[in-house]
Amino acid sequence: MEITGTPVTVESVRDVGPSTIALELETPAAFDALPGQFVLLRAAPEDEVIERHYTLSSPSTEGTFELTVGVDPDGELSPWLAELDGGETVHVDGPFGQITYERDRDVVAVAGGPGVGPAVSIAEAAHDAGHEAVVVYQDDDPAHEQRLETLEDEGATVVLADENDDGTIADAIETHLKDGQCYAFGFEAFVTAVSDAIEDAGGDPDDALIENFG
Known part of the structure; x- marks a missing residue:
């Protein structure tokens, strides 16, 4: 074959x-x-x-x-x-894919479910390049907890939220929206909610780099 x-x-x-x-x-x-x-x-x-x-x-x-x-x-x-x-x-x-991180700026990486993989990789790449990183991650059963803990120990901001806790995600986006280039990874309902939260926080969703997993 x-x-x-x-x-x-x-x-x-x-x-x-x-x-x-x-x-x-x-x-x-x-x-x-x-x-x-x-x-x-x-x-x-x-x-x-x-x-x-x-x-x-x-x-x-x-x-x-x-x-x-x-x-x-x-x-x-x-x-x-x-x-x-x-x-x-x-x-x-x-x-x-056109959504990339060039290791050239601070980042805010927002992830739902399986989106944690690229979010963590972008945050680690930013940290390795001497930039600031924020990870906002929604999942009832988080993955890559050890890497998230290491990022936090090294100075990154990590915000975790349960699957139905959209309020924490919205609050984190409002707090950190101007802290770096915003990325978002997840399924359609999640990234739509992220776009809405960016707009509610006074930002432009078109400025975010968003990957919809379908």
Whole structure:
């Protein structure tokens, strides 16, 4: 069976939260992705090619790069990825996406659910480049808690909210809207609420860099 895309080795798979894994992949030659971009990953569980888009969750792609994957027990691909041991091959195309972070400014990264991956990667990249970072994250079962704690210990602002706590998200956006370039990652209802909160806070949603996961 032929699978299109660039073959890359799975370096490791680790749990980073409830039903969430971090998939670390070998960086192929000439792969130059920035935080905020995504790839198309293909694999063939059960001899059927399945493809999914995943956004990078590592601040750089030097040597390896990371994808954060929410594991749906009824999914066609994510449960298979979660059971990998490392050493297997998957295929990727990309990077894709116009939402990028160039390590050139302070950032406010707002995330709902699986959006935490790119949000954390952008905050880490900003911190590594000597800029300030704010992470605002809504989820009942947070992922990447260790990385968020490290960011906070190193001076970043981290605001966590439960899934239905839209008030905390709106308050955090109002408080930190002018603290840096605003990014938002999440499903449609979440990023729509973020856009509304930006407008309510006197900002322009068109100035934010927003990735709608559908």
